[in-house]
Amino acid sequence: MRLRFKTVGIKTVTKAVARLLLCASFPLSLSAQGFSISKIIDQNTPRPDGQGPFQNPHNPSTDGRYVVWSEEGGDYSIWSADLTTMKLTRLADTTTPVPGGTGNFTGFTQIGGGPYAGFNIIVRNGMAVFAGIDSAGNGLYSVPAAGGAIKRIVNYNTALPNGGRIGVPGHQVYAFGLNDNGSVVFTGV
Numbered sequence: 001m002r003l004r005f006k007t008v009g010i011k012t013v014t015k016a017v018a019r020l021l022l023c024a025s026f027p028l029s030l031s032a033q034g035f036s037i038s039k040i041i042d043q044n045t046p047r048p049d050g051q052g053p054f055q056n057p058h059n060p061s062t063d064g065r066y067v068v069w070s071e072e073g074g075d076y077s078i079w080s081a082d083l084t085t086m087k088l089t090r091l092a093d094t095t096t097p098v099p100g101g102t103g104n105f106t107g108f109t110q111i112g113g114g115p116y117a118g119f120n121i122i123v124r125n126g127m128a129v130f131a132g133i134d135s136a137g138n139g140l141y142s143v144p145a146a147g148g149a150i151k152r153i154v155n156y157n158t159a160l161p162n163g164g165r166i167g168v169p170g171h172q173v174y175a176f177g178l179n180d181n182g183s184v185v186f187t188g189v
Helices: 010-021
Strands: 028-030 035-037 057-062 066-071 077-082 088-093 121-124 127-133 138-144 151-155 175-178 184-187
Touching: 057 121, 066 121, 066 127, 077 127, 088 127, 088 138, 121 175
Parallel strands: none
Antiparallel strands: 028 035, 057 066, 066 077, 077 088, 121 127, 127 138, 138 151, 175 184
């Protein structure tokens, strides 16, 4: 008995994720399987903002067109790469004003705690969603992966339907997701 599997769209997503995750200093081609893996950035790639090379890229997310990741070396920032043009774009950093918040972003939060701690960013259909911190608390924000205006989705002082608040300053949004139609689901304290 021979099983046959048909995959739709997985090749594109696999290629995009592999491009960022394999940031080795050498090109690799797996042509026998139909994949071509290429480097997007590594620790020798100069940042387009003139802040030296990328030092510590973390937690990539891809939608097949864009790869979005956080840079946790030097200054904290969020970047995207357009996989059709390989253009690198800084989406936010610690000089970016927080919409509906206090001052500039002071960082980009970790989601959860303990062994589950880690920066979280999601990109879907060209829109990136990330958790950010200002001087008073944390929240979720969206920005086009190609660059553009950042919008607040929710932060610590957002009123809930029951009259309460999503949290208090300093509490984190612990988990979130983004579906194909742009709806964001999250949990808070």
